[in-house]
Amino acid sequence: MSISVLPQLLEVDSELSAQASVLEAKLGELQQKRQGIQAVISMFESGDVPAAADISAIANAPTTTKTATKKTTAGTKTTGKRKVSKSATKSTATKASATKSTSSKATKTKTTRGRPAQVKKAPASAKRSGKTADWQRYIQTTYKKSPLPDVIVGVLQSQPNSVFKIVDVMNLVFKEDMPKSQFLKARNRISNILSAGARDGVWHRGGNGTYSMSEKAIKAG
Numbered sequence: 001m002s003i004s005v006l007p008q009l010l011e012v013d014s015e016l017s018a019q020a021s022v023l024e025a026k027l028g029e030l031q032q033k034r035q036g037i038q039a040v041i042s043m044f045e046s047g048d049v050p051a052a053a054d055i056s057a058i059a060n061a062p063t064t065t066k067t068a069t070k071k072t073t074a075g076t077k078t079t080g081k082r083k084v085s086k087s088a089t090k091s092t093a094t095k096a097s098a099t100k101s102t103s104s105k106a107t108k109t110k111t112t113r114g115r116p117a118q119v120k121k122a123p124a125s126a127k128r129s130g131k132t133a134d135w136q137r138y139i140q141t142t143y144k145k146s147p148l149p150d151v152i153v154g155v156l157q158s159q160p161n162s163v164f165k166i167v168d169v170m171n172l173v174f175k176e177d178m179p180k181s182q183f184l185k186a187r188n189r190i191s192n193i194l195s196a197g198a199r200d201g202v203w204h205r206g207g208n209g210t211y212s213m214s215e216k217a218i219k220a221g
Contacts, residue, residue, distance in 0.1 A: 135182040135189070138175045148173075149193050156203055160213040163206065163221045166191050 143151040155172050156164060169190055170183070178186065191209075198205035205211055206218035 133185070135174075135178065135186040138178040138182060138186070140173060140175060143173060148189065149197075152190065152193050152197070153202065156211065156213050161217050163210045163212045163217050165208070165210055166194065169194070169211075 139148075139151075143154075146154075151173055152169060155169055166187060170187060173190070174183075174186060194203075194205070194211050197203050198211060203211050203213050204215045204218045206221055210218065210221060212218050212221075
């Protein structure tokens with residue numbers, strides 16, 4: 001419930017309390033009137049007939065109070081209804097405003113959540129240009145699960161006394177149907193790995209870009 005409605009409800013409660021006080025006063029007057037009527041009845045029963053003026057005074061005395069009470073009650077009821085109606089209208093307006101604000105926030109959140117859908121396309125491009133390069137698709141099935149440096153070590157160690165050129169390693173590691181553009185990229189990668197291995201003393205390098213696990217084979221070649 002809105003805090004602004006509380007003072008209005010307290011005011012209505014105060015008016016109802018005043019109305020209850022009026023009704024209690026009315027009840028007291030009715031009881032007095034009843035006592036007066038009962039006294040007149042007793043006079044008739046005892047044979048002592050009272051004067052007509054006394055009877056009229058007893059019967060009509062509370063009439064003015066009764067009419068005033070009705071007017072006060074009606075006025076209080078109308079005022080209460082108006083204030084409660086006003087409070088209800090204000091509360092409804094507050095709820096409508098809150099609903100509109102919530103709806104606006106939900107729409108804004110929904111719009112914000114919809115934006116990342118366009119950003120998801122970026123990793124796909126990065127993936128193609130990263131570890132999963134196009135030339136890697138043409139690696140022989142036997143070597144697909146191993147890092148390329150380990151594959152080259154395995155190739156040279158499988159024939160330790162042989163001398164390999166870059167193209168010889170390429171033919172063993174990659175499929176024959178590799179496009180020329182991808183072949184050149186793969187060849188550059190193989191060349192870098194072979195050069196690094198020779199620098200680190202993993203194998204030996206001879207003239208004309210040849211490599212072997214055997215230094216003797218390199219010198220003989």
